[in-house]
Amino acid sequence: MNQSFYITTPLYYVNDRPHIGSSYTTLIADIIAMYHRMKGEDVFFLTGTDEHGQKVQQAAEKNNLSPAEHCDIYAERFQELWSYFNISNDDFIRTTEARHIRVVQDVMQTLYDRGEIYKDDYEGWYSVADEMFVSEKDHAEGKYRDVRRISETNYYFRMSAYRQRLIDHIREHPGFIRPENRRNEILGFLKQPLKDLCISRPKARLAWGIELPFDEDYVTYVWFDALLNYISAPGYGADEEKFRRYWPAVHMIGKDILTTHCVYWPSMLMAAGIELPEAIFAHGWWTSEGKKMSKSLGNFIDLETIQSHCDHVGKDAYRYFMAKEGPLFSDSDFSKARFYHTYNMDLANDFGNLVNRIFKLIKKYYDGKVPPPGTLQEDEQEMKKAAEAVRDAVMEHLKALDVNAMVSEIIAYVSSVNRYLEQKEPWKLAKSDPDAAGRVLYAGLASLRFSAALLYPVLPEKTAEFFSMLNSGEKPGRIVRWEDLSAGTELGEMKALFPRFDMKRLETND
RNA sequence: CGCGGAGUGGAGCAGUUGGUAGCUCGUUGGGCUCAUAACCCAAAGGUCACAGGUUCAAAUCCUGUCUCCGCUACCA
Numbered sequence: 088m089n090q091s092f093y094i095t096t097p098l099y100y101v102n103d104r105p106h107i108g109s110s111y112t113t114l115i116a117d118i119i120a121m122y123h124r125m126k127g128e129d130v131f132f133l134t135g136t137d138e139h140g141q142k143v144q145q146a147a148e149k150n151n152l153s154p155a156e157h158c159d160i161y162a163e164r165f166q167e168l169w170s171y172f173n174i175s176n177d178d179f180i181r182t183t184e185a186r187h188i189r190v191v192q193d194v195m196q197t198l199y200d201r202g203e204i205y206k207d208d209y210e211g212w213y214s215v216a217d218e219m220f221v222s223e224k225d226h227a228e229g230k231y232r233d234v235r236r237i238s239e240t241n242y243y244f245r246m247s248a249y250r251q252r253l254i255d256h257i258r259e260h261p262g263f264i265r266p267e268n269r270r271n272e273i274l275g276f277l278k279q280p281l282k283d284l285c286i287s288r289p290k291a292r293l294a295w296g297i298e299l300p301f302d303e304d305y306v307t308y309v310w311f312d313a314l315l316n317y318i319s320a321p322g323y324g325a326d327e328e329k330f331r332r333y334w335p336a337v338h339m340i341g342k343d344i345l346t347t348h349c350v351y352w353p354s355m356l357m358a359a360g361i362e363l364p365e366a367i368f369a370h371g372w373w374t375s376e377g378k379k380m381s382k383s384l385g386n387f388i389d390l391e392t393i394q395s396h397c398d399h400v401g402k403d404a405y406r407y408f409m410a411k412e413g414p415l416f417s418d419s420d421f422s423k424a425r426f427y428h429t430y431n432m433d434l435a436n437d438f439g440n441l442v443n444r445i446f447k448l449i450k451k452y453y454d455g456k457v458p459p460p461g462t463l464q465e466d467e468q469e470m471k472k473a474a475e476a477v478r479d480a481v482m483e484h485l486k487a488l489d490v491n492a493m494v495s496e497i498i499a500y501v502s503s504v505n506r507y508l509e510q511k512e513p514w515k516l517a518k519s520d521p522d523a524a525g526r527v528l529y530a531g532l533a534s535l536r537f538s539a540a541l542l543y544p545v546l547p548e549k550t551a552e553f554f555s556m557l558n559s560g561e562k563p564g565r566i567v568r569w570e571d572l573s574a575g576t577e578l579g580e581m582k583a584l585f586p587r588f589d590m591k592r593l594e595t596n597d
Numbered sequence: 598c599g600c601g602g603a604g605u606g607g608a609g610c611a612g613u614u615g616g617u618a619g620c621u622c623g624u625u626g627g628g629c630u631c632a633u634a635a636c637c638c639a640a641a642g643g644u645c646a647c648a649g650g651u652u653c654a655a656a657u658c659c660u661g662u663c664u665c666c667g668c669u670a671c672c673a
Contacts, residue, residue, distance in 0.1 A: 100673070140673075209671090241671090268602060272668050275600045285671045310673055346670050412609090417602095418666090420609090432622070435633060444632035451631075495621085505636060514631040587633045 092123040092130045093321065093333040093365075097340050097348075098137035098182065098313050101161030102146055105168050107373050107388040107421060108341060108380070114409045115370070115490050116339040117174045121544030122485050122493075124175075125566055131333040133320050134169065135180035136162045140309035141288075144295040154295045158183055168390065172402060173547055180320040182297075182313055190319035191312050192300040194359050195286075199301050203245050203358045209285065210238040242287040242305065249354040250281040256353065262366055264349050265488065266416050269342065269369045273349045284351060286311045314352045318361065335365040337488070342369045368488050371414035373421045388421060396426060400588055403546040404430045410545045411494040427588045433498050434549075438538075439585030441505055442553065445531045446581050448524075452517040457532060458525030459574040467530040470507060471569045473500060474537045478566060481541060497541050504534045532557075533572040540567040549584055556581060 096116045099109055113134055120132035138158040147157035162181050169176060180187060198204050212234050254277050257263055257270060264270040287305040288296060296306025317336055322329040340348050345367075353363050372379075375386045397405050408426050411433070412419055449455060463471070477500045484492040508531055516524035539546075539553045543563035550563040558579035559572070 137673085142673085243671090268667080271601060275668065276670075278600070279669080282670075308671070308673095310671080313673080342667085344673070345668085347673070350670075425609090428622080431633095436635060440633050440635050442632095444636080446632095448631050499621090508631085509629080509637045512629085512631085517631090583633060585633080587635085 089127055089129045091332050092120070092128045093336040094120050094123075094130070094132050095317055095336050095338050096134040097338075097344060098135045098180070098316050099165055100137045100140075100142070101158050101165075102142045105165060105390050106380075107375075107393060109165075110168070110172065110390075110393065111373065111409055111413055112339050112341055112370065113169060113174055114172065114406055115413060115415070117172075117176070118406070118410055118490055118544045119337075119339070119485065119488060121175060121547075122481075125544065125564065126482070129332070130177065131321060132176045133178050133180065133317070133336075134165075134174070134176045135178070135316060135320070136165055136182070137309070137313040137316075138162070138181055138183045139296045139306070139312055141293050141295075144293060147295075155183065171394075172406070178320050180316050182316060186325065187316055187319040188297050189325070190323055191297045191307055191315050193324050194315060194355075195307065195311075196300045198244065198355075198358055201358070204242050204286065205245070206240060207243050208238055208240050210236065213237040239289065239292075241285050241289070242299065242302070243283040244286045244311070244355070244358070246284040246351065246354045247281045249357050250277055252357055253277060253350065253353055256363060257349075263363070264345075265366060265368045268416075269345055269349075272345065276346065276350065281350070281354075284308075284311070284354075310347050310351060311355070314347065314355065317352075317364070323361075335362050337365050338367045339488075340367060340369050342371055345369045366488070371416065371418040373414055374418055375420070376422045377420055396423075399592075400427070400430050400434075400585070401548065403549045404434060404585070406547075407434060407494070407545055410490045411498070413491065415489065415491050423593055424590075427590060427593065430585070431588055431590070434585040435587040437498060437502050437505065439583060439587075441501060441508075441531075442535055442556075442584055443581070444508070445528060445535065446556070446578060448513055448517070449528055449532070449578060450581070452513075452521070452524060453528070455578050457572060457574045457576045457578065458529050460529040460533075460570075461522050461526045463526065463530070466507070466511070467526060470504070470530050470534050473503065474534055474569045478537075478541060494542075494545055497538055501535070501538050504531055504538075507531065507534075529572065529574065533569050536572050537567060537569045539563065540565065552582075552584060555579055556584075 094116050096113045099105070103109075116132065116134070120130050123130045136158070138154075138161075143157060144154050147154040150157065152160075158181070166179060169179075182188075195204070213236075254274065257274060257277075261270075264273055286308045287299055287302075288308060290304055290306055293306060296309065297312050299305045299307060317338065318330065318334060321333040323334070324330075338348055348367050348369070356363050373388070374380060375388050378386055380387050393405060408429055412425070412429060449457065460467070477496055480496050481493045484490075484496065508527070511523075511527040513524040513527040513531075516527065535553075536557060536559075539550045540563055543550045547563070554561050554563055556579045557576070559576055561567070
């Protein structure tokens with residue numbers, strides 16, 4: 088049986104409107120999933136929505152909807168978004184689904200039976216206005232209004248007991264938390280004693296949640312509920328074969344939810360006796376035009392803005408930018424100028440223009456048919472070897488989940504084909520030495536075909552168009568051999584894959 | 598306050614067994630004209646935050662200073 092690969096996005100909370108940040112995690116997870124499928128692996132790629140909790144309940148009330156109705160609207164919105172971006176997720180889980188609730192209650196009961204959960208009173212500051220508990224420090228700083236001392240009885244998970252085991256695991260598995268700076272953050276965090284985690288909410292205060300199996304007066308704390316999706320979706324407790332096949336997962340997350348994923352989640356799994364995730368990768372944030380995105384500044388890059396960019400240069404251009412320039416290891420800036428500039432440089436000038444010139448040369452001098460390679464000479468052998476080296480490098484970077492490096496590697500190769508052409512000048516050779524010109528054009532086209540095949544997860548639509556132009560009967564989705572470009576095939580109709588974007592348009596309208 | 602990270606030519610970044618600083622973009626000059634005002638070549642531009650120290654030799658190791666940033670959890 089093929090090797091399996093399981094990758095997840097966080098479950099998106101059905102409260103905020105989707106924006107660039109929501110799309111980024113999903114897009115890079117999608118790209119990684121697609122590369123693994125290209126390798127022939129059996130991939131399970133999961134995303135979904137997190138639908139419980141106080142904020143959902145409040146938002147629903149505000150709109151005069153039941154929480155369930157509210158969730159339906161948002162879940163659909165996310166599904167439409169992923170469909171718009173051609174996201175290849177294999178499953179979409181909603182935490183309000185029965186299959187999920189069953190697992191949450193099952194795990195909850197197991198932990199309770201094992202004595203991992205206990206009941207206790209908590210006394211602390213509570214802001215009535217904001218309906219939430221306030222830390223000692225925040226209260227001292229006067230951040231919240233209407234604060235009073237209250238006490239509440241809740242259930243607690245003995246998370247503190249797992250501190251040392253967690254530290255050991257992180258130390259013994261360097262790739263468990265990535266990138267390394269995040270790993271250090273968590274190790275730093277764990278230097279202090281770990282507290283137990285409050286995992287319930289009294290229904291009197293919050294009804295919208297999964298009822299505790301051992302106390303009907305309480306619902307499960309939303310994070311405890313949500314994290315379990317990673318095992319409920321692949322069939323934990325329901326389809327053991329499927330679960331064993333896919334678990335453990337690689338979790339792609341944003342840096343904001345590092346602690347929940349790297350501390351709460353592994354502790355929960357250890358307590359339940361379940362294997363820990365293979366890796367947790369926390370990427371950085373996008374800034375917008377050089378500034379931190381914030382609700383108050385109102386500079387969130389929302390879906391409408393993204394779609395208008397996609398209308399100009401295609402969805403693949405957006406995927407490409409996310410993949411190549413995205414904040415994998417630190418924060419990164421999304422500006423219109425940078426976005427369109429990158430599009431022009433890499434896709435229009437390098438890739439698109441190169442396709443165009445080679446196709447035109449073949450049309451002009453070879454009647455539109457792929458010329459025979461003849462006997463490849465040293466330079467062509469070099470192109471072939473370089474292509475294979477790029478493929479290997481891309482697969483290495485894939486292991487590190489370094490999408491930035493993967494894309495850079497391929498586009499640098501495409502760029503080298505431009506240099507190769509310039510050096511060989513097939514437009515001159517065509518007149519003096521047609522065989523040599525044919526060989527060069529074959530090598531150029533073979534290199535482009537190889538690159539296009541490798542770029543498929545990043546540019547699914549455009550590489551499909553490329554193969555259709557190539558008219559070889561192939562579809563992207565697998566890694567090809569450089570030398571398998573068959574001579575004699577008549578090229579299909581030509582069109583500009585990536586029309587240049589006129590930067591002047593940025594000044595005039597949008 | 599504590600812990601951690603960062604400060605490299607105009608911009609964004611590489612650069613951990615220490616040995617005369619690289620990449621992409623931008624800028625300037627040239628070439629080519631098969632191509633989407635594209636492509637190719639070349640040049641200019643950095644005392645590698647600052648001050649000390651170790652060493653034959655430091656962006657790279659040590660010490661101190663300045664600046665920026667992240668984390669410090671039950672409201673995900």
